[in-house]
Amino acid sequence: MTDQTLPKRILLGPGPSPVDERVLRALSQPLLGHLDPLFLRIMDQIQELLRYVFETRNRLTIPISGTGSAGMEAALINLLEPGDKAVVCINGVFGERMFDIVGRTGAEPIAVRAEWGHPIDVGQIEDALKQSRPKVLAIVHAETSTGVLQKLEGLADLAHAHDTLLIVDAVTSLGGHPVRVDANGVDVCYSGTQKCLSCPPGLSPITFSERAVERIRSRRQKVQSWYLDMSMIEKYWGSDRSYHHTAPISMNYALLEALRIVREEGLEARQARHQLNHRAFVAGVEAMGLSMLVAPKSRLWSLNAVRIPEGVDDQRLRTHLLERHNIEIGGGLGPLKGKVWRVGLMGAGSSRENVVLVIGAIHEALAEQGHTCPPGVASAEQVYELGA
Ligand SMILES: *Cc1c(COP(=O)(O)O)cnc(C)c1O
Numbered sequence: 001m002t003d004q005t006l007p008k009r010i011l012l013g014p015g016p017s018p019v020d021e022r023v024l025r026a027l028s029q030p031l032l033g034h035l036d037p038l039f040l041r042i043m044d045q046i047q048e049l050l051r052y053v054f055e056t057r058n059r060l061t062i063p064i065s066g067t068g069s070a071g072m073e074a075a076l077i078n079l080l081e082p083g084d085k086a087v088v089c090i091n092g093v094f095g096e097r098m099f100d101i102v103g104r105t106g107a108e109p110i111a112v113r114a115e116w117g118h119p120i121d122v123g124q125i126e127d128a129l130k131q132s133r134p135k136v137l138a139i140v141h142a143e144t145s146t147g148v149l150q151k152l153e154g155l156a157d158l159a160h161a162h163d164t165l166l167i168v169d170a171v172t173s174l175g176g177h178p179v180r181v182d183a184n185g186v187d188v189c190y191s192g193t194q195k196c197l198s199c200p201p202g203l204s205p206i207t208f209s210e211r212a213v214e215r216i217r218s219r220r221q222k223v224q225s226w227y228l229d230m231s232m233i234e235k236y237w238g239s240d241r242s243y244h245h246t247a248p249i250s251m252n253y254a255l256l257e258a259l260r261i262v263r264e265e266g267l268e269a270r271q272a273r274h275q276l277n278h279r280a281f282v283a284g285v286e287a288m289g290l291s292m293l294v295a296p297k298s299r300l301w302s303l304n305a306v307r308i309p310e311g312v313d314d315q316r317l318r319t320h321l322l323e324r325h326n327i328e329i330g331g332g333l334g335p336l337k338g339k340v341w342r343v344g345l346m347g348a349g350s351s352r353e354n355v356v357l358v359i360g361a362i363h364e365a366l367a368e369q370g371h372t373c374p375p376g377v378a379s380a381e382q383v384y385e386l387g388a
Contacts, residue, residue, distance in 0.1 A: 068192030071204030082106030147305035156185025198347025199258035284359035284376035
């Protein structure tokens with residue numbers, strides 16, 4: 001492995017996303033100790049920039065040491081105690097994962113479901129809240145397994161009216177779509193580094209509202225996970241600076257650099273870029289006679305699920321893209337296996353160059369299987385020419 005040069009893949013799957021050279025260079029900086037004053041400053045800068053991307057003033061805003069799933073687990077396990085109820089919205093893989101975690105805490109998960117490819121119906125959420133008066137309402141903002149965006153507006157008011165805290169999974173939206181933690185009244189929001197933040201996988205940014213912190217403080221029993229117990233982790237990231245576990249030093253360097261890049265571009269400009277490239281991609285897909293899985297009003301900009309046309313071999317096309325074009329795209333999961341491709345346009349990967357490249361490559365790979373269709377590149381280009 002050390003003397004093998006790996007190819008530079010163009011990562012247009014469900015994550016990880018392409019990483020800027022600046023972030024890779026940050027990873028190779030000399031190590032500092034986890035209590036070195038210079039590292040403590042880096043931690044402060046990370047917290048400040050995370051508040052910027054989450055659009056929050058929450059004091060407890062840190063990166064969990066672990067991937068996005070660690071953030072998911074931290075959110076649920078800190079807020080729930082055995083016997084509590086939690087309403088979990090499920091319309092894809094990640095809602096299912098939350099449901100599984102809730103059960104492991106000893107709390108009772110109550111599912112509100114929608115068909116994969118569709119958003120959750122707010123009326124059904126309201127009914128579930130009325131019926132069970134849960135401690136927590138958990139929902140995925142950007143369902144990476146299907147490409148569905150869930151609107152967050154109004155959910156917090158519904159939850160808070162029932163004395164319920166709102167947990168939002170923003171793993172595939174933070175840095176690509178507006179998340180607006182404070183404006184949307186979200187109590188706990190977590191993300192991952194390797195999607196729209198364009199950093200390698202390994203950390204999970206998370207933020208807790210004062211309501212959520214209060215809930216943790218008033219727990220009757222300890223959090224079952226020692227490693228993810230926020231009451232201990234916050235002492236290292238807060239003013240105590242007391243050792244809990246050794247922070248993944250290099251990953252934190254990388255995250256800081258990735259967040260600086262987000263700041264330099266500006267959150268709104270970055271979101272607008274994700275939207276524009278998504279629109280161009282869809283134009284290209286539709287010009288080729290292919291169709292999107294999700295209805296226009298619920299489409300993610302960061303993850304595009306394209307229906308696989310009849311008679312086309314899923315794996316063969318993806319292998320073609322990887323081997324001939326160095327492009328990775330994702331396949332479908334669960335009920336969508338073999339039915340859709342998942343094309344991620346996340347972070348640094350969301351560019352005009354990549355949209356044109358992947359549309360052209362898909363067209364070629366379809367032709368290679370004998371599936372002829374009109375080309376899509378010109379239609380994608382036209383979206384850029386006409387502008388936003
Ligand atoms: C990727 C993802 C996760 C899990 O993150 P890992 O880094 O793979 O642990 C959770 N939720 C959503 C919506 C995701 O897309």
